[in-house]
Amino acid sequence: MKVAEVLRMNGGIGDTSYAxxxxxxxxxxxxxxxxxxxAITSLYTTLINNPKTISIADLGCSSGPNTLLTVSNLMKAVDNHRKKLRRQHSPEFQIYLNDLPTNDFNTIFQSLPKHRREIAGDGSGLCFFNGVPGSFYGRLFPTDSLHFVHSSYSLHWLSQVPKGIEENKGNISMASDSPPTVIKAYYDQFERDFSTFLKCRSIELVKGGRMVLTMLGRQSENPTWDIWELLGLALNDIAAEGFVEEEKLNSFNLPVYGPSLAExxxxxxxxxSFTIDRLEISRIHWTGNIGSEDENIVSDEGNGGYGVARSVRAVVEPMLVSHFGQ
Structure with missing residues (x-):
C-alpha cells in the first residue's frame, strides 16, 4: 500500500463524506x-513591532467545515488579543492548508468565499489561502517561513505500513493477538515518522514560533485499539463467507499508531528541536461525547454504533476500496 496515494478522507459533501x-x-x-x-496570542505578543503578516500552516487539514473552523479560531484569537493590546492595525494572515495530494482540496476552496465574508465581517486582517499538497513527513515550506503550525487528528497516520509485520495475519493493525514483533514495528515506524516531522518543522518555523499538535492517542500502555479490531473481525467474517480473498485480508494493514504521552x-x-509548554490528555468517546469532564457536546451523526460506523467509514473507506475493491 502506497499510503500517499490511498490515505484520504471521503471527499465531497454527500451522506458518507468526511465533511x-x-x-x-x-x-x-x-x-x-x-x-x-x-499559543497564538502568546506568539503575537512576542512578535516585535506589530507584524504585518502572520504565517499559519494547518497540516493534515482534510476537507469540510473543520478545516476553516481551525483557521477562523486562530484569526479571531489574534484579533481579539490585538484589541486588548490596543494595537491599531490587524496583521494580514498567510494560511497554508496542507494534506496529501489526494485530499479533496476543491471542496475547501469552493467554501472560501463564504469564509472570507465571515472573517471580513469580524474585523480581522486580510487572509490569503494556499493549498500545499504533500506529506508532512518531509519538507513543505522554506526555511524560517512559518510563525505557527497546527495539526489535529493527523499524526496518528504513519508515512507507510511498517515493514516486518507479515505475521500479523487476520489483523488489520495492532490487535490483542498480534505478535510482539508487530507491536515493535509499529512503534518504530511512529518514532521515525514523528522525529522526521519535528525535524522538518524546526527548520520551517521562525525562531520563537509555536506549534500545537493534537494526536489521537491512548492513556494505557496497551497500544491496540478496539475500533480497528472490530473492523478486522468484520473483514474476517466477509473473508469466511468468500467475498474477500484471505490472502488479500492478510496483506492489508492500516498505517496507524496511537501514541501514549510518554512516547x-x-x-x-x-x-x-522543541520545548514542551503543555502536554495533556483530553478524553472523547467514539460516539462523540466528551469525557467525564464535559458531557454537553454530543454527536448527532446517527445513534450508537451506526454513528461510529459512519465516522469510521468516512476515514478508511478509500483505503478499503483501493485494496479490496468497491
Missing amino acids: NNSLIQQNVIQITKPITDQ IKLVIEKNG
Missing part, C-alpha cells in the same frame, strides 16, 4: 481551542 461525518473531530478542535488560542514526550526530547 458530514466528522463531528468528533470538530469537538476535539473545540476542546483544544483554549490551548491554540493561548510523545520521549521522541520530542530525543529530537531536541
Whole structure:
C-alpha cells in the first residue's frame, strides 16, 4: 500500500463524506481551542513591532467545515488579543492548508468565499489561502517561513505500513493477538515518522514560533485499539463467507499508531528541536461525547454504533476500496 496515494478522507459533501461525518473531530478542535488560542496570542505578543503578516500552516487539514473552523479560531484569537493590546492595525494572515495530494482540496476552496465574508465581517486582517499538497513527513515550506503550525487528528497516520509485520495475519493493525514483533514495528515506524516531522518543522518555523499538535492517542500502555479490531473481525467474517480473498485480508494493514504521552514526550526530547509548554490528555468517546469532564457536546451523526460506523467509514473507506475493491 502506497499510503500517499490511498490515505484520504471521503471527499465531497454527500451522506458518507468526511465533511458530514466528522463531528468528533470538530469537538476535539473545540476542546483544544483554549490551548491554540493561548499559543497564538502568546506568539503575537512576542512578535516585535506589530507584524504585518502572520504565517499559519494547518497540516493534515482534510476537507469540510473543520478545516476553516481551525483557521477562523486562530484569526479571531489574534484579533481579539490585538484589541486588548490596543494595537491599531490587524496583521494580514498567510494560511497554508496542507494534506496529501489526494485530499479533496476543491471542496475547501469552493467554501472560501463564504469564509472570507465571515472573517471580513469580524474585523480581522486580510487572509490569503494556499493549498500545499504533500506529506508532512518531509519538507513543505522554506526555511524560517512559518510563525505557527497546527495539526489535529493527523499524526496518528504513519508515512507507510511498517515493514516486518507479515505475521500479523487476520489483523488489520495492532490487535490483542498480534505478535510482539508487530507491536515493535509499529512503534518504530511512529518514532521515525514523528522525529522526521519535528525535524522538518524546526527548520520551517521562525525562531520563537509555536506549534500545537493534537494526536489521537491512548492513556494505557496497551497500544491496540478496539475500533480497528472490530473492523478486522468484520473483514474476517466477509473473508469466511468468500467475498474477500484471505490472502488479500492478510496483506492489508492500516498505517496507524496511537501514541501514549510518554512516547510523545520521549521522541520530542530525543529530537531536541522543541520545548514542551503543555502536554495533556483530553478524553472523547467514539460516539462523540466528551469525557467525564464535559458531557454537553454530543454527536448527532446517527445513534450508537451506526454513528461510529459512519465516522469510521468516512476515514478508511478509500483505503478499503483501493485494496479490496468497491
